Amino acid sequence: MTELDIKMRTGLRIKELRAKTGLSQESFAWGIGMARTYFAEVETGKRNMSLVNLERIADGLGVTLTEFFDSELFDK
Amino acid sequence: MTELDIKMRTGLRIKELRAKTGLSQESFAWGIGMARTYFAEVETGKRNMSLVNLERIADGLGVTLTEFFDSELFDK
Numbered sequence: 001m002t003e004l005d006i007k008m009r010t011g012l013r014i015k016e017l018r019a020k021t022g023l024s025q026e027s028f029a030w031g032i033g034m035a036r037t038y039f040a041e042v043e044t045g046k047r048n049m050s051l052v053n054l055e056r057i058a059d060g061l062g063v064t065l066t067e068f069f070d071s072e073l074f075d076k
Numbered sequence: 077m078t079e080l081d082i083k084m085r086t087g088l089r090i091k092e093l094r095a096k097t098g099l100s101q102e103s104f105a106w107g108i109g110m111a112r113t114y115f116a117e118v119e120t121g122k123r124n125m126s127l128v129n130l131e132r133i134a135d136g137l138g139v140t141l142t143e144f145f146d147s148e149l150f151d152k
Contacts, residue, residue: 051086064152066147066150
């Protein structure tokens with residue numbers, strides 16, 4: 001697996017955590033007041049997201065940023 | 077201490093980790109190919125930085141993103 005860039009790894013982590021909430025992309029995005037298309041592009045690694053949007057998503061996922069980045073996706 | 081926003085907390089964490097490198101803002105920014113003024117604004121919480129810039133800075137600090145966010149600044 002080639003080294004995935006930070007946008008892809010972040011998208012994968014969001015998708016992983018969102019799956020645990022049982023929410024669809026649409027419901028999750030609606031819940032945090034984020035456009036569904038933008039959120040879909042974040043999950044597929046197409047967006048170079050900002051800190052503020054990252055925290056909005058982590059809050060919506062119910063995790064702290066410490067928990068969000070506590071993953072093998074980010075420990076190398 | 078009122079709840080500092082994510083930009084301020086990230087800036088504080090960068091400053092804390094940069095201090096351990098012993099590098100000035102100017103040398104550190106030069107080392108990662110980032111404009112000194114932009115980096116200075118990141119450290120003072122004035123910039124809503126992107127994931128890619130965040131990873132560039134973490135790489136320059138010699139920490140993974142897991143280590144970067146493993147701080148009480150981000151665990152609430």
